[in-house]
Amino acid sequence: MTTVHSDNPSNIPCVLAIDIGSSSVRATVYDARADVVPGLSIATPHVTPTTPDGGAADDAAVLADVVERTIDALLALAGDAASDIVAVGLDTFVGNLLGLDENGRPTTPVYTYADTRSLEEVARMRRDLDAVDVHQRTGVTLHTAYAPARLLWVARNAQRAWEETIRWADFATYLYGRWFGREAACSSSVASWSGLLNRHTQDWDETLLEYTGISADRLPKLADYGDVMQGLSPEYAAKWPALSDVPFCLAIGDGAAANVGEGCSAPGSTALTVGTTGAVRAGVPMPLAEVPRGLSVYNLSRNSILLGGAVTDAGGLFAWMSDTLDVPDPATLESELAALSPDGHGLTVLPFLRGERSPGWLDDARGAVIGLRASTTPAQIVRAGLESVAYRFALIADRLSTVVRSGPEIVVGGGAAQSSPTWLQMFADVLDRTVVESGEPETTSRGGAIFALESAGVIGSLDDLPARRGRRYTPDPASTEAYRTGLERHHTLYHSLLDPPGSDGSYSSECDHDPV
Numbered sequence: 001m002t003t004v005h006s007d008n009p010s011n012i013p014c015v016l017a018i019d020i021g022s023s024s025v026r027a028t029v030y031d032a033r034a035d036v037v038p039g040l041s042i043a044t045p046h047v048t049p050t051t052p053d054g055g056a057a058d059d060a061a062v063l064a065d066v067v068e069r070t071i072d073a074l075l076a077l078a079g080d081a082a083s084d085i086v087a088v089g090l091d092t093f094v095g096n097l098l099g100l101d102e103n104g105r106p107t108t109p110v111y112t113y114a115d116t117r118s119l120e121e122v123a124r125m126r127r128d129l130d131a132v133d134v135h136q137r138t139g140v141t142l143h144t145a146y147a148p149a150r151l152l153w154v155a156r157n158a159q160r161a162w163e164e165t166i167r168w169a170d171f172a173t174y175l176y177g178r179w180f181g182r183e184a185a186c187s188s189s190v191a192s193w194s195g196l197l198n199r200h201t202q203d204w205d206e207t208l209l210e211y212t213g214i215s216a217d218r219l220p221k222l223a224d225y226g227d228v229m230q231g232l233s234p235e236y237a238a239k240w241p242a243l244s245d246v247p248f249c250l251a252i253g254d255g256a257a258a259n260v261g262e263g264c265s266a267p268g269s270t271a272l273t274v275g276t277t278g279a280v281r282a283g284v285p286m287p288l289a290e291v292p293r294g295l296s297v298y299n300l301s302r303n304s305i306l307l308g309g310a311v312t313d314a315g316g317l318f319a320w321m322s323d324t325l326d327v328p329d330p331a332t333l334e335s336e337l338a339a340l341s342p343d344g345h346g347l348t349v350l351p352f353l354r355g356e357r358s359p360g361w362l363d364d365a366r367g368a369v370i371g372l373r374a375s376t377t378p379a380q381i382v383r384a385g386l387e388s389v390a391y392r393f394a395l396i397a398d399r400l401s402t403v404v405r406s407g408p409e410i411v412v413g414g415g416a417a418q419s420s421p422t423w424l425q426m427f428a429d430v431l432d433r434t435v436v437e438s439g440e441p442e443t444t445s446r447g448g449a450i451f452a453l454e455s456a457g458v459i460g461s462l463d464d465l466p467a468r469r470g471r472r473y474t475p476d477p478a479s480t481e482a483y484r485t486g487l488e489r490h491h492t493l494y495h496s497l498l499d500p501p502g503s504d505g506s507y508s509s510e511c512d513h514d515p516v
Contacts, residue, residue, distance in 0.1 A: 013086040013458050016243070017448035018071065020092040020171070021254060022112075022276045023047065025067050027074035028442065029085065030449035032458050034465045036441070040081065042074045054116035054144075056354070057109035060098055064175060068239075075240060082242035087228075089249050089452030091257035091444060092172045094193035095145045099154070099165030100174065104183075107164045108154060110171050113145040113193075114312060114354050118153035119363050125149060129211065136290065138208070139192060139199045139297030141361045141510065146195025151212040166218065170194070172251030173220045179248075181233030186220035187250035192299035197222075199288075202302050224301050225250045226455040249455045254444050255279055255310065256300050261447030262413045262438050263467030265300060270406045272393060272427060272435070273443065274417035278314025279358075280396045281306040282404045292399050294359030294510035300462070307403060309358025309396035313367075314389050315416025317351045318423075321385050325378040330419070336379040337386070337422045342429060342479040343486035347371040347384035348493045351392065356498075359395050360509035365498050386423050387483070390430040391490045395511065397431055411469070413438035421471070429479035430487070439468025 012032055019026040029040035046066045050056045075082050095113030098106050125131075125142050135141055142149070147168070155162045169177075169186070176184035191197040191204075196219070198205040204216045228247035231237075237244035255273065259281050264271035270282040281298060284307045291297055291307070298306040313320075327333050348370045356365035369381060400406070410433050417423050418437060428435040440446050446467075453459045491511075499509040 012084070013456065014081070014084040015449050015452040015456065015458075016074070016085050016088045017445045017452065018067065018088065018090045019254070019257070019442070019445040019448055020067060020090070021444065022093045025070045026442065026445050027070045028445050028449070029074070029078060029081070030446065030453075032453065034446055034449050034453060037081065040074065040078055041442075042070050042077065044070045048112055048114070050114075054119070056112045056114035056116075058112065060106040060110050060171065060174060063110060063171065064178060067175065071240065075242060078242075085242060085246055086458070087247050087249065087452040087456035088243060089448035089455075090172055090251040091254045091448040092170070092190070092251050094170070094190055094253040094255070096171050097147050097150050097194070098169060098171060098174060099161055100167045100169055100177075101164050102166045104174075104177050106174065107161045108158065111150050115150070116144045116355050116363060117157075118144045118149035121149040121152035121156070122363055124152070125211070134208070135293075137198050137200065137205055138195055139197075139291055140195045141294070141296070143195075143357070143361050144355070144363050145357060148195050148208050148212050151214060155213060167220070168214065168218055169220055170251070176229050176248065176250075179232055179236045180229050184220065184229055185223035185227060185250060187225045187252055188222060188299045188302045189225060189252040189256050190250075191222055192297060193253050199297055223250060225252050225451055228455060247456065249452050252300070252448065252451055253298060255281060255298055256306060257447030257451065258413060258444040259283070259306055259447065260300070260450050260462050261440055261443035261445070261467065262411045263463075264411055265304065265306070265462050268405055268407055270397075270400070270404070270410045272410050272412045272417075274314045274412065274414035275444075276314065276316040276319075276416070277310060277312055278389065278393065278414070279308055279310035280393050280400060281308030282400055282406055284404055288403070292402055294361060295396070295399055296358065304462075308400055311351070311389065311392045312354045312357050313351050315414065317353060317385055317389060318382070318416055318420075320353060321382045325381060327378045327382060333379060333382065334420055334422060337383050337420070340380060340383050342426075342482040343387065344482075345371075345376070345380035345384050346373070347376070347380060348486075348489050349384045349388035350490070350494060350498065351385060351388040359399055360494070360499065360511035362498055362509045368493070368497060370493060386420070387426055387430070387486060388490060390423075390426045390483075391487050393427065394430050394487060409434045409436050411436050411438055411467070413440065413443035424471070425473045428473040428475045430483045432475050432480050434475070435473040437470035437473070439470040443467070
C-alpha cells in the first residue's frame, strides 16, 4: 500500500467529511482552513432505485456498504495521514426515513424525498388538518417528500413492516447506531427536513405524532450537530482504527452543508445550489415569525436557520436531457447552447421529471415540452429545459425576497451549474442579480468539514473561513427582458396544464396565481 502523507505538520488538525448525496458518496480530508488535503478524496457513485408507481427507495444495507467502502478507500489512501483527523463531519440527503426493529435492523427500505407513492395520504392530511398551521409549526409543507405522509403510507401498504418497526429514523441515525453499537440522536438540522419537527418547541410535533400513530419514544432523541458520537464499536474500531476514538458530529442536511460551504450561512447571504436537485436558500435572523407560503425552514442548528426552497429536477434534468436526446459532446453542446438567443426557441418546458417541490408543491406534477416543430434541435430543447429550471429558481427567490434583505449577489455552487457558463449566465439574467460562481470545488462536502472544525474547536464559528469565489456573471438587460416573456409563458402553462382552478375557483398548488 502506498502511504500518503498530509502536507501539513502533524500538529495541524484535519477533519474527515462524509457527504452522502443523492447520486454519490464522497469522503474527503480537509485541513484546518477547510481546504482539501491534496489527493485525499474518494467518491463512489450510487443511484437510488425507482419504480413506475413513484417509488424511490434505497436498500439500507446496500447504501451503508457504499458509505463504508468509500471510507475504507479513503483511509487506505490516507495511510499515516489519517492520524491527523480530529473530527468527522457527516451530511446526508434529507427527507429520508426507514424503520428499525428491536435489534436496530432495517424493517423497511430507506424512503427518499423523491418517493411520491404517498399521494393519497397527503390528500387525506390536507382534508383532515389545517395545512397552513402545519406549515407554520413545522416549517415545511404537507407533501410526499416528508415523513408524516410516508408513515401513513407504510401503515396502509406495508403492514408487516409497520408492526415489526420499533423505531423510525433517518439514514444517518441508522448509520451511527450501526457504527457505535448504541442509539444515536438526530440533529436539529436533519430533523427540520422531516416534516415532524415543531420549529417553535424544537421537539417532535405532538399533533402530527398523534395523527400518524407513533409516539416520540419511537423517534430518535433530538440534539445539535456538536453533540458528538465517540467510541466506535469493537467491529468498526478494528475496521477504522484511526477513527476509533475520534468524535463524529451528528449529521446535518446536505442543503445546510452547501450553504455553509459556499460561505452563505449569515443572515442575508443567499446561495443557489445546483446538483442533481437544486435550491435557493438564505440565512435569516431568528426568530422567524412567519414562514412564507411555499418556502421551507432549514435548521443549521437550534439557533441558526436558513429559509428557501428546493426543486427536485435541476442538474438531474440536464443529465436526463443529455442522455435522452441526440446531443453532441459536452464542449460542443455548450457552444451550441451559448449561440442560441434567450427564449428564442419557441419552447415552453415544465421541468418536473420527479414531481414538484417549492414553490408550488404539486405532488403529482409531470414534465412537459410545448412548442415542438420539425425544425426543433436537441440543443434548443436542452436550452429551454435549463431556462425552465432558472424560472423555478426565480419564483423561489421572489418569494424569499419578501422576508430576506439579500445582498446584491447570489453565490452559485454545485457541479451541474458550474459545468455550463451559459447556464450561469441564464441565472443572472433570469434572476436579474449578479451571480458569483463558487470557487470551491465541493461546497457540500466543505460545509460538512466546517461543521466538524467548529465542533472540534478548531474554528470559532461557521463563518470563520470565507469561501473562494470564481467568475462573476452580471445581468444583461435585453436578456432579462426576453426571459420575462418566457417566464410569463412558463407560468401560464404551469397553471393551465397542472394547476387549473377547481369548480369552486380554488387551486391545488402553493404557487401564486396572478401574472408574474
